[in-house]
Amino acid sequence: MTTRDIDHDAVVIGAGLSGLYAVYRLRADGLDVRGFESAEGVGGTWYHNRYPGARCDVESIDYSYSFDDDLQQEWTWSERFATQSEILAYLEHVADRFDLRKHFDFLIRVTSTVYDEDAAAWTITTDTGVTTTARFLIMATGVLSATNRPDIPGRDRFEGESYHTGEWPHHEVSFAGKRVGVIGTGSSGIQSIPVIAETAEQLVVFQRSPNYSIPAGNRPLTEEYIAEVKANYAERRRLSRESGGGTPNFPYPKGALEVDEAERKRIYDEWWQRGGYLFAKAFPDQTTSLEANDTAREYVEAKIREIVKDPAVADDLIPTDHPIGTKRIVTDSGYFETFNRDNVKLVNLRKTPIEEITDTGVRTSDHLYELDMIVYATGFDAMTGSLSRIDIRGRGGRKLVDEWSAGPRTYIGLAVHGFPNMFIVTGAGSPSVLANMVLGAEQHVDWISDCISYLGEHDAKSIEADAEAVDEWVAECNAKASATLFPQANSWYMGANIEGKPRVFMPYIGGFANYGRIIDEVADSGYKGFTVS
Numbered sequence: 001m002t003t004r005d006i007d008h009d010a011v012v013i014g015a016g017l018s019g020l021y022a023v024y025r026l027r028a029d030g031l032d033v034r035g036f037e038s039a040e041g042v043g044g045t046w047y048h049n050r051y052p053g054a055r056c057d058v059e060s061i062d063y064s065y066s067f068d069d070d071l072q073q074e075w076t077w078s079e080r081f082a083t084q085s086e087i088l089a090y091l092e093h094v095a096d097r098f099d100l101r102k103h104f105d106f107l108i109r110v111t112s113t114v115y116d117e118d119a120a121a122w123t124i125t126t127d128t129g130v131t132t133t134a135r136f137l138i139m140a141t142g143v144l145s146a147t148n149r150p151d152i153p154g155r156d157r158f159e160g161e162s163y164h165t166g167e168w169p170h171h172e173v174s175f176a177g178k179r180v181g182v183i184g185t186g187s188s189g190i191q192s193i194p195v196i197a198e199t200a201e202q203l204v205v206f207q208r209s210p211n212y213s214i215p216a217g218n219r220p221l222t223e224e225y226i227a228e229v230k231a232n233y234a235e236r237r238r239l240s241r242e243s244g245g246g247t248p249n250f251p252y253p254k255g256a257l258e259v260d261e262a263e264r265k266r267i268y269d270e271w272w273q274r275g276g277y278l279f280a281k282a283f284p285d286q287t288t289s290l291e292a293n294d295t296a297r298e299y300v301e302a303k304i305r306e307i308v309k310d311p312a313v314a315d316d317l318i319p320t321d322h323p324i325g326t327k328r329i330v331t332d333s334g335y336f337e338t339f340n341r342d343n344v345k346l347v348n349l350r351k352t353p354i355e356e357i358t359d360t361g362v363r364t365s366d367h368l369y370e371l372d373m374i375v376y377a378t379g380f381d382a383m384t385g386s387l388s389r390i391d392i393r394g395r396g397g398r399k400l401v402d403e404w405s406a407g408p409r410t411y412i413g414l415a416v417h418g419f420p421n422m423f424i425v426t427g428a429g430s431p432s433v434l435a436n437m438v439l440g441a442e443q444h445v446d447w448i449s450d451c452i453s454y455l456g457e458h459d460a461k462s463i464e465a466d467a468e469a470v471d472e473w474v475a476e477c478n479a480k481a482s483a484t485l486f487p488q489a490n491s492w493y494m495g496a497n498i499e500g501k502p503r504v505f506m507p508y509i510g511g512f513a514n515y516g517r518i519i520d521e522v523a524d525s526g527y528k529g530f531t532v533s
């Protein structure tokens, strides 16, 4: 390949919220950019996760782009926590408003990307035979997009309907009059279970690990509230960028162990009322001190026991295997109440594991549950799965999957040694899923586009993370994680939900604002830790 053979300045893989903004921003910088998306439309996660009850657990007014004030002033969210369909409608609106679709090829899956060192460019190959080349490769492939379908014996024998929450079909799925089994009680299961229970004749919930879940406190947004938010959006965004999680929410200024019982209860009551996963951040020491964490855990346990009428079922629903908040706390609407319904049964797989799936249902060690439908709410090969499913080859033919065989290794979450001119958006080694993904995507894409402009201004063709910089960043990420309780949980943050995946805490847990300062400093220093050629 010669420089003249390079088709595009940049190729963006994925038309989710990161990919859309990447195309918008790089195009605004005057780059020739082309995008590939395996789905039929834009939206990424929000295109695929159309299961009943799917909502975002970050408030809609924060989980939206900040890059264009007219956009944020003109779009009006209807609820505090938006449904999947409203978020998808928003992303479609963004795609149309900024005329982004024409840059994407849809229904095309990228199968391999290979770096050519002499040309300092990538060759991108797809499953339709289309091949193209680009100077820069932007992996906007998503962190919760490669679904996990566990290899349960007999899985493909089942003759009824069978769906995965992360690949929900576009046709209407009716539960009415059906015996439905849901496998999995993470966010997807916990959101869909109350909705399915409303119309199913019978619902059997197969739970391997119970999870902490806090009522969302969802509500319609009033005109007055929306007007107030819009009048102060700039300040709201500023606070979000200064925060640990990319939203304008900050923990109580004192630790759980620094206050007396009455004050602690008052704060927990307040955060319970606020609703959702933010409960994990009521006190700053909740995820660093087990003793502090216990106070939050006991509070939530008491709530679950208050809601669930049968004490034996409540026992099964209360987690005992991880400190609260070290797996993402689920934001629910009526989850625990669902187990008071006559048509819902909880099966504790720790006591009676699944042995096989038969043609008519799910057989556990003590019973065959005859079913008309199985819903797999079994999650994702998170953070690295969408990358490892592409054959990515860097300098000298090295494979990304080999380089990452002991866990993902990035420099500031954005780049990988041996893979020049490739940038990863909101992936491992960045705050990613621990922060507001929309502002995270903007933060990354802005950094990447500034970096590409810098290379242009300095007449440079390539940029590559140094091996030592990667070593240091990986050590920094590990140190930050080890200072918390997070590594104690068998979570997808740790890769623990996928058999054979290395157990490494993948996101950077040093905070969104802190991280922003670190990557800005790298850029301001003329890209220290990178080799620019």
Ligand code: N01
Binding pocket: 055, 056, 057, 058, 144, 150, 151, 152, 165, 183, 184, 185, 186, 187, 188, 189, 191, 206, 207, 208, 209, 328, 331, 349, 354, 377, 378, 379, 380, 433, 492, 497
């Ligand atoms: O996936 P999960 P998810 N047999 O991995 C179980 C985001 N999200 O799709 O814990 C039986 O959390 C598994 O059990 P265990 C959010 O960040 C957000 O629910 O491995 N069970 C677990 O219960 C979230 O954290 C929203 O023991 C099996 C479940 O399946 C992330 O996505 C909504 C099994 C998987 O839970 C992932 O959530 C949805 C097996 N062989 C998702 N294999 C919002 O609210 C797995 N399980 C924004």
